[in-house]
Amino acid sequence: MSAAESHAPLSLLDFATVYRGETPRDAFCRSVDLAQKAEELGYTRIWYSEHHNMTSIASSSPAVLIAHIAAKTESIRLGAGGVMLPNHAPLVIAEQYGTLAELHPDRIDLGLGRAPGTDARTVAALRRSPQNAENFPEDVLELQGYLAGRSRVQGVEAIPGADTNVPLYILGSSMFGATLAAQLGLPYSFASHFAPDSLVPAVKAYREYFQPSDLCPEPYVIAAVNVTAAATEAEAVRQSEIVRRRRVESMALRGRQVGEEDLDLL
Structure with missing residues (x-):
């Protein structure tokens, strides 16, 4: 059964996996093939996750990978699942994904995570602080302001980025992300592929406390799950x-x- 024939929208999360004996280039070529096949089968979107200092994952720069794959596909939505916002200044992310949105209108998503996606030494190498995660709610609002053309920083606009309204999704594996997404009136993507036991309570809390917004008038949940397909x-x-x-x-x-x-x- 194709994705188009299923009852719920189906999407993919691609880590650009580098297998033993391969280079990142091999992984990127496979990611292009996967996106083209997913588009053919009717999948809704593919997201790429920001990880650092991991030899088996090549998606450390989701924006660059999205740009490459968007140029080789026609309609499937592409996005970050997600950008680890504590690793970046919100303005930079607004400019990156604003650029993508201008190049590929109505095809770009932006999932936002609070974890660094790496270890403490790599956080230091990124010139970031573990304490940056404490600013995540404020950084999300600042980023949202840039993309909506209503900057919260006087005299600073995201160019490109302003008025692109790139859809934001809060990613999480705990109650923190669920309640934040609910308070901000944003879609919520839960990482049940590695925290399956927390899926039901997190989604319940999200739906219970959800505050409607102009961009998301009703709760919208994405659940990430592991699927293994084989002949037997x-x-x-x-x-x-x-x-x-x-x-x-x-x-x-x-x-x-x-x-x-x-x-x-x-």
Whole structure:
């Protein structure tokens, strides 16, 4: 069954995975192929997630990757799922995604996360502070102001960016993101692919406290889930186990290649 035939809109999250023996270029070529196939099958959107210092994930610059793939597709929505806003100045993100929106009208989404998407040493290398996450609600409002052409910073406009109204989505895996999205009247995307037990209470809180806004008059929820497809159930189980092991590897060995001394960690 294609995405167009399903009852709920289906979308994809692409990490631009770099497999052993590959280069990031290989991952990017595969991402283009995936986007073109997803567009053909009727998927709604593809998002790319900002991660840093992980040898198996090449989507550290979602805006650049989105620009490349948007130029090689025609209609599918593309976006960040998400930009880790504490790593950036809101003005810079408004300019980047404003540029994308001008180049590819009505095709760009912007999901926003509060986590740094990396480890403490990489946060320092990014010249950011872990305390920046405390400013996340204010940074979201500042970014929203730039994109709406109603800057909250006197004398500063996002060019490009102003009046593009790039759709914002709050990403989260806890009650914080759920309640913030509800208070701001924004769509909410829950990371149930790694926090499945929290999905129901988070969505319940989001719907209960949702405040309608001009851009989002009703609650809108996206749930990220892991799906493994294979010819047989046994093969699907095997592939799922490989994915879980690689996820542990990526987190435990961030910035390092796997060696014999690391095998006990896996």
